Amino acid sequence: MTNQPAKSPKADILVIDDTPENLNLLSSMLTAQGYKVRSVTKGTTGLRGAAAAPPDLILLDVNMPEMNGYEVCQQLKTNPLTREIPVIFISALGDVLDKVKAFAVGGVDYITKPFQVEEVLARIQNHLTIRQLQTQLQQQNAKLQQEIKERQQAEEKFSKAFRSSPNPIAIATIQEGRFIDVNPCFLTMSGYSLEEVIGHTADELHLGNAAESLTQTIQMLPQTGSLYNQEFEFFTKYSETKIILLSIELIDLAGVECALIIANDITERxxxxxxxxxxxxxxxxxxxxxxxxxxDILGADQLGTLNNQGKKVLTIASNNTERLIRLVNDILDLERMKSGKVFMNKVNCNAAELMVQATEAMQAMAEKSQIQIIVNPLNIELNADPDRLLQTLTNLLSNAIKFSEPGDTIWLNAELQKDNLIYVKSLNQKFPSLLISVQDRGRGIPESQLQTIFERFQQVDASDSRKKGGTGLGLAICRNIIQQHDGKIWAESILGEGSTFYIRLPIVMSQ
Known part of the structure; x- marks a missing residue:
């Protein structure tokens, strides 16, 4: 035979009644319904049993020797171990005052003898259900109180770390990118007061050339995920430029999605x-x-004539030396611009003329690579350094040619954007913008590298510097030139379909 596991009782019920017949009747009736029943004939015995192993419910007679039911119930309710146990009185006393007294001492119900079995079972089940729900509610309340306590402790720790952190920290809403809190270190770095920062976006405070994109990055955080150690030019209230590393995490504050922005000032580094x-x-x-x-002397045969193998080695050495010279010149050019030793010689110039000049300058390289350049110039006047803008456009066209296949087409376009304003720090004013784009159908750029390619020595493929002859500094130089024109430069790309580099410049005319 198979041993069937014993079923757990539905509940543990203690019956206190001095009449053995009543005890036997209640015990057999409840046992048949799946309850565990303990029966005692004295109130004192019932009190000891309830304290030693608290039951789920107590059925209690009123008239008993030594200690009546009311006294038993009063003592049950004074003991922390038994005060929550529901007590149902079962008595032959049917007077209203008896029932009122039963409720006054802590009873939850009163059944008059002789009783109906179905009535007793129904009332027991109801009060057990109520007790179970009360227990669940108490447990949930206790859990909630613990969670509230832990949350308060976590908030206190966060607040303490937030206020005392040596790093600038800010909290902004995801929906609009508006600052809702910043720590003292952030105020020290920015030069703003708390009242000047709260409720504003990075763009409204003009915290950098890329402040608008920072606001957009915050708003896109739920889709894009966290951002770590992104280099950013930060403008203080007093127009001082600092270099910071930004890390942004998505957090929840009282049900509101926010961005936790942590900055690391690396200006001195x-x-x-x-x-x-x-x-x-x-x-x-x-x-x-x-x-x-x-x-050059060796190549001119001034020190003797080289054989074919020697000439090949000399060509390799010359090409690599030229590449090193270009690299050094690019580094020096970039550092001079970043240190402010190279100033933009801004004059009134025509955007269409610069676009045509850039196309003509790169035409020979394009024809050699069997690439077609289509230019759609826009006749508009700018106040800019024409040589530096020409350097930027030729660099972007050169990159597009290098990463295109024979037979491909490259487009150089321009568009006036009157409603897309750019803030010019030196004039403390916003101006309409000119959007220039260089579009190719090359191999494309991974999304993860669209920002880093503008850093020094950053290339999509490490072998590009050897295969394509680049130094890894061209885009960094372009970015610096555009930033010194209060403009913005960025890239959009789809792998395998090509890339588009955008330049947005303010349309400012000299007075």
Whole structure:
């Protein structure tokens, strides 16, 4: 035979009645319904049993020797172990005052003898259900109180860390990108007061050339995920420029989606880094120039005639030396611009003329690669450095040609955007903008690299510097030039379908 597991009782019920017949009747009736029943004939015994192993419900007679039911119930309600146990009185006393007294001492119900079995079972089931719900509610309340306590402790720790952090920290709403709180370190770095920051966006406070994109990054955080160590130019209230690393996390504050923005001021580190790179680059120029001169002498056969193998080696050496010279020159050019030693010579110039000049300058390279350039110039006047803008456009066209296949087409377009305003810090005013785009049908750029490609020595493929002849500094130089024109530069791309580089410049005319 198979041993069937014993069923758990529906509930544990304690019956206190001095009449054995009543005890037997109630015990057999409740046991048949699946309840566990304990029966005692004295109130004192019932009190000890209830305290030792608290039942789920107590059925209690009123008239008993030594201690009546009312006294038993009063003692049950004074004991922390038994005060929550529901007590149903069962008595032959049917007077209203008896029932009122039963409720006054803590009873939950009163059944008059002789009773109906169905009535007793129904009332027991009802009060057990009520007790179960009360227990669940108490447990949920206790859990909720614990969660509230833990949340308060976490908020206190967060608030303490937020206020005392040596790093600038800000909290902004996801929906609009508006600051709802910043710590003292943020105020120290920015120069603003708390009242000036709260309720405003990074764009409204003009916290940097990329402030508008920062606001957009915050709004897109639920879709894009966290952002870590993104380099950002930060403008203080007093027009001082700082270089910071931004990390942004999505958090929930009282049911509101917010962005936790943590900044790391690396201005001094970048200054030292730039000085080191500039120093090393300067020291490299002299020996590289000497090497290039020596290679030119060898190539002119002034020191004897080289065989074919020697000429191949000489060509490789010359090409690599030229690449190193371009690299050093690009580094020095970038560092001079970033340090403010190179100023933009801004004059009134025509955007259409610059676009046509850039196309003509790159036409030979395009024809060699069997690439067609289509230019759609826009006849509009700008106050800008024409040489530097021409340098930017030719660099973007050069990259587009390098990463296109024979037979492809590249488009150079321009569009006036009167409603898309750009803030010019030096004039403390917003102006309409000119949007220039260079579009190709090349291999494309991974989304994760669309921001980093504008950093120094960043390329989509590490082998590009060898295959394509680039230095990894062209886009960094372009970004610096555009930023010094109070403009913006960015890229959009789909892998396998091509890339589009955009330049947005304010249309400012000299007075």
């Amino acid at each position: 970048k200054r030292l880094e730039n000085e080191f790179i500039s120093l090393v680059s300067h020291e490299l120029r002299t020996p590289l120039t000497s090497i290039m001169g020596a290679l």
